[in-house]
């Protein structure tokens with residue numbers, strides 16, 4: 124299956140047969156006959172039942188629910204088949220292992236107090252470090268590889284699950300230790316879409332252009348504050364979400380801010396929403412991502428007359444594959460006349476940029492030095 128191909132309601136063929144069998148393995152479709160002949164493969168249908176199962180899967184995984192199997196949904200379907208103990212797990216620099224078995228391992232490590240940073244189903248250096256620490260603690264060779272002995276040790280230690288709170292506390296302590304100054308902090312600003320992908324088009328505006336303009340304003344303000352701001356794309360370039368994530372990781376950014384505007388089939392929905400990495404259903408999320416998203420949401424709402432559509436946990440590629448606290452901001456709906464009118468105004472865009480940069484500053488302020496929402500004033504770029 125090529126990465127760009129999408130499968131949806133009405134499609135038929137071997138790729139649909141593969142999707143059906145993956146959904147059946149996960150219990151989202153009734154079990155299928157494993158010895159499917161080529162004729163049955165060719166006539167496999169993406170019908171109502173498959174559409175519903177795909178939507179259910181997308182809902183469970185906290186990605187956009189559209190019933191379409193595109194690259195991200197396909198990859199997640201593939202990862203979902205792994206159960207802990209199915210294979211050896213280890214850190215490989217060039218091609219990191221991903222899968223539900225790794226998410227299960229990370230949850231177990233965090234619950235036992237070994238800090239692998241977060242549950243993202245990706246076996247990275249933090250997971251390896253936490254795993255070695257666990258292995259040392261239980262007296263088995265600390266090789267950083269999760270094999271039969273480690274699985275057994277993890278199984279035997281059935282400590283009561285405490286949940287995410289102690290982990291969240293450690294994360295916010297470390298950000299205050301970083302100090303309140305933005306000087307030297309690296310922030311990657313990601314204008315959504317671009318190039319051949321305009322994003323949402325409505326009321327004479329395009330999402331890619333708005334995102335670009337907002338990003339440039341945020342970049343300018345961050346520069347005034349002494350931070351290094353980098354944009355993920357040029358004004359007209361085409362770049363996918365994974366490449367944006369890799370760019371942010373390569374710059375060793377402290378924060379990532381992704382800028383988008385939303386759309387809806389009818390013109391009614393409007394307002395501002397922010398997203399951070401996580402999945403409420405499984406009870407895990409990036410604590411700092413959530414804190415940062417909450418600050419962005421409050422600072423923009425306090426400065427504008429936009430409706431607050433709240434902050435939400437999602438596992439979109441850009442949020443999941445970046446190592447730093449990341450927030451995606453949907454600045455209103457371009458399909459809504461009032462939001463489009465707001466977005467057309469340069470002074471509105473400037474106010475949004477101010478709200479975002481104030482949120483960045485507040486993230487690094489210890490609670491006792493922090494100002495009330497909407498009250499912090501920062502220098503304006505000239």
Ligand SMILES: [Zn+2]
Pocket residue numbers: 315316322323330383384
């Ligand atoms: Zn977008």
